[in-house]
Amino acid sequence: MNIYLGKDIQNELILLLSNTIKENILESARLAKYFSIIIDCTPDVSHVEQMSMIIRFVDRASGTDDCEPVHIREHFLGFLPLKETSGAGMTDIILNQLQEMSLPIEHLRGQGYDNGSNMKGDIYDALIEISEDTTLTGVSGNTARVEAQGLAKGIFNFKFVVSIVLWYNMLTEVNMSSKMLQSKEFNIHTAITQLKVTKKFLEDCRSDKGFSKTLVDARTVAEDLAIPALFEPEPVRISQKKKQFNYEADDEPILSPEEKFKINFYFAVLDRAIQSVEERFTQMNEISSVFGFLYDVHSLQNRTSKVILEDCCKLEQALQHGDSKDIDCIDLCSELQAVTTVHRDVARQFELQEETFTNVQVPAMAGEGPSQPKVPSTGTSLPTQTMPGLPEESTRFASITNFARQMEGRQETCRRNIEDRLQMIGDSVDRLTSVVELVALYK
Template structure:
């Protein structure tokens, strides 16, 4: 390669193979060679499973990601013993013009036909819990099982856990808490916050992966006092003028009042502890060597922990931690009385 580049630099050759079209062709040749090896191993092992997920690319074209789990029959050096391995291979992206279960199922069958893999040898399906994928009437899994009843559908455990947390956090109290957390992120710029917080920055919430808000809560847990001081400084800063300055003052004051309430501090400690366990389990559910038995055990452990959070004893421990944090940063240590709303009679 070094000699080849030298010849190009010294103009000893005009054939350099570095043009974008040639590079793309070389990449495609390598991709086809790897794909052929995977398909060859799939044919040798006969049985296979598929994992699918849909995602749009940068041009907003919906595409389906295809992953194959195959039985790899690997012969030992003496060729008398055969080592049986289950291997997972990414086979490529398939553009989709529709995202209905019927169209995606038809696309899968076409892709299997292209690589000459029989759907009769399909023994497993793994998708997320979208209605077009797992629907019991018109979902991809249902249509594939109509062709081959042995193609057992197993939903993504990590995605199922994510949906459970999403539903649990849909109550009014949780929504109000996370709205305030997101409000802090939206308000702050890095330059303003750096004056008070050296190593941490507030982060945005994820609307699709509910175990990820642990990253948004960590800065608040460990730097709540400094973030509060930054908000107070902004609310008292006289250099902010005009309508935008007045808005910055009022927003900073409103956020500071929200953060300083003991109810927020308690919610912060509680959700941080809950999401820490959820995040840990979610990462374990995405481990490379996870099997169904281990997934069930991990989910059962998480369920037991969440049930423990509902006990009086665990809530008292949460209150103790909240009191400690509130006292450290000189916040109120009692719950504020709920406002009484009097409905006006017509």
């Protein structure tokens, strides 16, 4: 047998090819000097956390010719198993890997991370450590220390905590709506309803009551982080504006730091969010005003024929171009009324069946008083056949058996009626689907 067909030699060949390709990639990255890394983590089938590493750099070798522009390269370098998913553990692995690949950390100009839940390190402590690191010298080192000190001071601030709480509440609500809008079961009607809920949430937050609630949550977080729950005062500058008229009043600056934060940041962010919701879905509201009634057939039961005809006429006008039109409003109105009637009849059949099985009185057994099974829907009693020579218990058992057979016949009849009604609904839905497809093709 040929030894080159074995799994060991094949894996060795694949490893040699991988190392050669990886070395060529790293050689191009060293030639480019500056690079960035992209890190992502995901568990494998054996529940071991695997960290993928991607390098990104500008390929200068491809731009040796003046006619050929340089290219931005992005290469996958491999998977690295993680024993510890904390920020410190991932940092050690990244630093060791860069050292093995002979990529200086000083030339690292960008970092991208996904799956942020794995970054469990204390950012504030890391910034303080950088700002106090005396080994960072030179212009770049001093700049890094000053920037780290400024970031640490900005994080250790009650305003920052309040802003984080605000963004968390907003993005949580927006994320829920986004996931619901991306589901296959959603249509225009339900999408508009969900957007109204999101807008209502943002409007409730943009109030004094909403701001007070945000402050309560922020104070709880600040207490856990040992951050003073106070708005630090800022210097107030009063601009001297020349008055054009005598009746113009002087500008009164906002002296309260809390009130200033609420007006200049809190309300400003929520105003922009509300405005974005209104701007992004204005077109959807316009489409819903024309096609929305087709996606809410159940509500047609509470509408009059005149209102349904008006909606159909509006849809006909929207799909009309000159003398050519895709639908006829009268025919569509008739179809919708037929669907509504069938839906109402089927619902009534289910209600009658439920009432029948709920209110049926089972014949009394031995030792109980004489009674007859009654069906409230017809108001008739089933006769009890008395068989000579049989005890009273056998007679009542025969009555129950007779009653069960009659009820089984009623169930079969009701089932056939429901199947016929559902078939009619299916035909009507097929016709409505054709209309919706024409609408989508037109749009």
